[in-house]
Amino acid sequence: MSESTFMGVERDRIDWSPRIDFSKCNDCMDCVEFCPHQVFEVNENEKPKLKVKNPNNCVVFCRACGKTCGLDAITFPDKPETTKMIKAIRKAEKEAASDE
Amino acid sequence: MSNTVCVLPCNGLDKCAGDISRRVALKLTESEGVELICPVLLNQNKTRYDKVLEDGSLSVIDGCNTRCASKLAGSLEIAIKEKVNVSEVAKAQNIKLGVDIRDDEETDALVQVLLEKMSISEEKQADSQFIETETVEYESFSHGKFIFKVPKNNYFFNENDCWVSISGDIARVGVTDYVQQNLSDILYVDPPEIGQEIEQFDELGSIESSKTVFEIISPVSGTVVAVNDKLQDAPELVNESPYEKGWLVELRLSNFEEDKELLLDFEAYFEFLKRKVAETNV
Numbered sequence A: 001m002s003e004s005t006f007m008g009v010e011r012d013r014i015d016w017s018p019r020i021d022f023s024k025c026n027d028c029m030d031c032v033e034f035c036p037h038q039v040f041e042v043n044e045n046e047k048p049k050l051k052v053k054n055p056n057n058c059v060v061f062c063r064a065c066g067k068t069c070g071l072d073a074i075t076f077p078d079k080p081e082t083t084k085m086i087k088a089i090r091k092a093e094k095e096a097a098s099d100e
Numbered sequence B: 001m002s003n004t005v006c007v008l009p010c011n012g013l014d015k016c017a018g019d020i021s022r023r024v025a026l027k028l029t030e031s032e033g034v035e036l037i038c039p040v041l042l043n044q045n046k047t048r049y050d051k052v053l054e055d056g057s058l059s060v061i062d063g064c065n066t067r068c069a070s071k072l073a074g075s076l077e078i079a080i081k082e083k084v085n086v087s088e089v090a091k092a093q094n095i096k097l098g099v100d101i102r103d104d105e106e107t108d109a110l111v112q113v114l115l116e117k118m119s120i121s122e123e124k125q126a127d128s129q130f131i132e133t134e135t136v137e138y139e140s141f142s143h144g145k146f147i148f149k150v151p152k153n154n155y156f157f158n159e160n161d162c163w164v165s166i167s168g169d170i171a172r173v174g175v176t177d178y179v180q181q182n183l184s185d186i187l188y189v190d191p192p193e194i195g196q197e198i199e200q201f202d203e204l205g206s207i208e209s210s211k212t213v214f215e216i217i218s219p220v221s222g223t224v225v226a227v228n229d230k231l232q233d234a235p236e237l238v239n240e241s242p243y244e245k246g247w248l249v250e251l252r253l254s255n256f257e258e259d260k261e262l263l264l265d266f267e268a269y270f271e272f273l274k275r276k277v278a279e280t281n282v
């Protein structure tokens, strides 16, 4: 899924993925089990064990794993801001295309 | 007398949220026609409860987001009619629960709020204002043994696989055939509250199968005016008719022209879905 886009915008230009607060996380791995998109990675020998390995695999606007975390260790970027940014990129691209 | 209500609390008795779940359950069983279900016994010996569950409906009280009680009901394939989550309600009330069991004013108040939450959901249903079009035409494609249907007109989609259909300034929202097939048997629909104001891409409740929970991501902005209350008794309608009878929420639109910029029409979603299905089914 390297060239994926969301609403016509390249996925890697959209900053949307879970942020882990490791001062709260207790390595229960519920989030890892929950997410089907290979966003997380577990390294048994590192601390923290949990890593957000593929942030761009995260489905834009999904916040589901945050709900599974009983300790509230997962947060997400601001939704309205992200929407605004996607709209701005789309607009800029449209204008650039019509200038040609 | 009407049907029995079976109450299934969580079993986290040693923690604050679990203890509150227990208190709410016990309080509920003081009313007539309410039967308490012990999670441990249910898990050991479901037949013990077969009869009450058959004539009654199930209300679940989860202590925290581990949702043990819901998961237990899900694994035994018992449909959930209603449920609350102690930790989420506490959060909404700005109450920090912590781990230790507490019996004070704050937790008393929380028990009260939870009790109210569990009985009101029956009453305040606004009538649907959506005018259905006569027939919906579909186009489908197959992948392996799966066939995916997408409606051809008057539906828009977001890339989170939720649809919206418009009638005047009222919009109906639901999930696509793809979601329904991915989740398989849907056991519970958790609707948003009537009157809630929603921005585009906000969460509009969720649906749950024994496999997982799927958050509904609203394709439009507006105010929730109705929810499909048939789904409380028959969540399987989402599986059987995801685009019609299994609709989830109705909103009064606030800015559809702008929302539309970030939505896909039939052609675009059809292509998007084909690609997605091809990529994910390894």
Ligand code: SF4
Pocket: A020, A024, A025, A026, A027, A028, A029, A030, A031, A032, A050, A068, A069, A070, A071, A072, A073, A074
């Ligand atoms: S669910 Fe929460 S506590 Fe558990 S591993 Fe994930 S972030 Fe950490």
Ligand code: SF4
Pocket: A017, A018, A034, A035, A036, A037, A039, A057, A058, A059, A062, A063, A064, A065, A066
């Ligand atoms: S938000 Fe959704 S897609 Fe993203 S990591 Fe969590 S569960 Fe996976």
